[in-house]
Amino acid sequence: MKIASLSNPVTSDWFREQGLRLDASPYVSGALQVKKLLDRLPETVPLASLTRGHNGGIFNGPMFRRVYLTDPEHSVPFLGTKDMMAADLTGLPRLRKADAHSAALSYLQLKPGMTLISRSGFNAGRRAYARPDMSGVWASEDIVKVQPDPERIKSGYLYAFLLSRFGEALVRGSVYGSAVKHIEAHHIAGLPVPRFGDRVESEIHELVEESTELRARHQAELAAATKDFFDSNGLPELSELRWHQQERDLGFEVARVGSTSLRALNFAPRARRLIEKLETVPGARLGEICAGGQLSRGVRFKRVESDSEHGVQLVGQRQAFWLRPEGRWIGTATTPAEVFASDESVLVAAQGTLGENEVYCRSILATGSFLKYAYSEHFLRVVSGTPDIPGAYLFAFFRSEAAFRVLRSLSVGGKQQDIHEFLRAEIPVPIALNTDRDRITATVRSAYRCRDRADVLEDKALALLTAAVEEAVG
Incomplete structure (x- = not known):
């Protein structure tokens, strides 16, 4: 059970800022404490001002009847809230292509650089980054898509902020509900995003992008190793x-x-x-x-x-x-x-x-x-x-x-x-023969080196962002 910190008690003005919301989530999640911290930064802007696309760039989608197929020619990979956290996307369920490409659902296709936020259930509030190998994947209505405007912010930097402990607290503070947790797109539109100038943001973005490319390579090399396994045998x-x-x-x-x-x-x-x-x-x-x-x-x-x-x-x-x-x-x-x-x-x-x-x-x-x-x-x-x-x-x-x-x-x-x-x-x-076996083994090992290196780069990006926030607030 979480309780409010005695060193940072909930005050009456917090209730007014939250529209007299009386459930505990925004007060004990650390969301308001983080907002107070970010208020001390030289510059923050609302999340909605940094996005573009469908519904302003922060959207989930409609509920719809899902028709699943198995033939790749007539279906597209379909990402759910559990799958968005997965390292290997090989076994994704497949949605009927005619439905996916319809006017009602076509905008649910993922674009590399999007930040994905699970919006319902036990995992509500988790974040993931749309990798290059997700470009042909559709995402369910249970995932909020945040599509950054490249002319206003770099996608990797925005994701690093939302993934950081600051973004974690803000997103979790937007969760509502008792038995089934939920986040709506408009609940996160006003989240304050700190700005630190092109040099810092570009460095963080490049680390995230390199990490993402390595994760896509991890996936590709594993798929190649499995194909090589059967071809060689x-x-x-x-x-x-x-x-x-x-x-x-x-x-x-x-x-x-x-x-x-x-x-x-x-x-x-x-x-x-x-x-x-x-x-x-x-x-x-x-x-x-x-x-x-x-x-x-x-x-x-x-x-x-x-x-x-x-x-x-x-x-x-x-x-x-x-x-x-x-x-x-x-x-x-x-x-x-x-x-x-x-x-x-x-x-x-x-x-x-x-x-x-x-x-x-x-x-x-x-x-x-x-x-x-x-x-x-x-x-x-x-x-x-x-x-x-x-x-x-x-x-x-x-x-x-x-x-x-x-x-x-x-x-x-x-x-x-x-x-x-x-x-x-x-x-x-x-x-397989020794030479084939050695090659397949080397491919799998290379894939996992890519995965570990990707984690290191992502952690470095988060560390840079945290240091920039802490330095700015003194």
């Missing part, structure tokens, strides 16, 4: 798997059923054909590859709340797929070593439901900056025990649609699904 058709264009598994017979499983999903024809295709090329079973490493779920343990100075962030299945994962801080003294990931561990979200847009059976690679986190027991740890088959090579396979469909077919459980302990060890993994 003689399975090019699996790099563009059209799962939903195949005949549905409405009825089938199984000749031999043992004690391992009686569940129809584990014998579904589409998945069996996919597994058989993977078996036609040289490879090894996943259990064999991980014999000297790990192929199991994480350990359960007691969580003890802590702070950032004395603890570690515990990342769950949803947040692990974000650009910058968030999680609760837990004490290191009671945290077993097994919850940390070894370098180049493939972590598979191993509990969940079978919804098409759920993270269940999606994978991430723990390497670089991601090694500082602790991971919940809900991840399946895939750690190679074979030196010449590194985790980066395995990840090029596990991030693919083919691997996702194979893992989903191995589900067991009721409401919450898990991946069958025996069947997962039998997954066939194609093994």
Whole structure:
């Protein structure tokens, strides 16, 4: 529970400034305290005066009936509030192209340089930056788009301010509602944006832009590595798997059923054909590859709340797929070593439901900056025990649609699904020639170096902005 600071109490004039708003959000979020701080700056201007485009450049869009398709020729990628935080946009749902390009929805297409703000639900108030690879993506009505006017402000600088602790407080202070939180576009139109001159703002902008380009490169290199994986193994058709264009598994017979499983999903024809295709090329079973490493779920343990100075962030299945994962801080003294990931561990979200847009059976690679986190027991740890088959090579396979469909077919459980302990060890993994393997591994590693460097540059931009504000207010 948040309370007002005794050193900075809520005063009656604050209530008048907020139109006698009586809910606690704007007073304990720090929004008014930040506004008072920014009032001491030489120059601030309202956000709405720096934008242009539909509805003045700050807009969300109408509610509409969504028709999802799977054929890329007749659909466009569609970004929701959870997806806007994601590092990998490969698996976005796809909206019918005819609807997207209609007069009612065409302006929802993202433009690089936009700042995106989630406007409803648990994640209301989170911010993201529209990367170059988002130019063909449409965003839902649950995302406020802030389109800067390039003649008045640089997009990277504006995003850095909205992402900073100052922007965080101002945006969060605009949230209203009880059970379901909301932000409306007009609530943030008057946010004060500090101006520091072209030199400072350009430096911050360039850092953000370089960070964004590296994140787009991260995405492109991972996609290239996965395509290279299947091409090098003689399975090019699996790099563009059209799962939903195949005949549905409405009825089938199984000749031999043992004690391992009686569940129809584990014998579904589409998945069996996919597994058989993977078996036609040289490879090894996943259990064999991980014999000297790990192929199991994480350990359960007691969580003890802590702070950032004395603890570690515990990342769950949803947040692990974000650009910058968030999680609760837990004490290191009671945290077993097994919850940390070894370098180049493939972590598979191993509990969940079978919804098409759920993270269940999606994978991430723990390497670089991601090694500082602790991971919940809900991840399946895939750690190679074979030196010449590194985790980066395995990840090029596990991030693919083919691997996702194979893992989903191995589900067991009721409401919450898990991946069958025996069947997962039998997954066939194609093994390319050494030169191809090395190239694929190098591409994945390069992608994650880009991602880590992008985080460093973004942090540097935020540090410069914070320093400029603090110096200006004395």
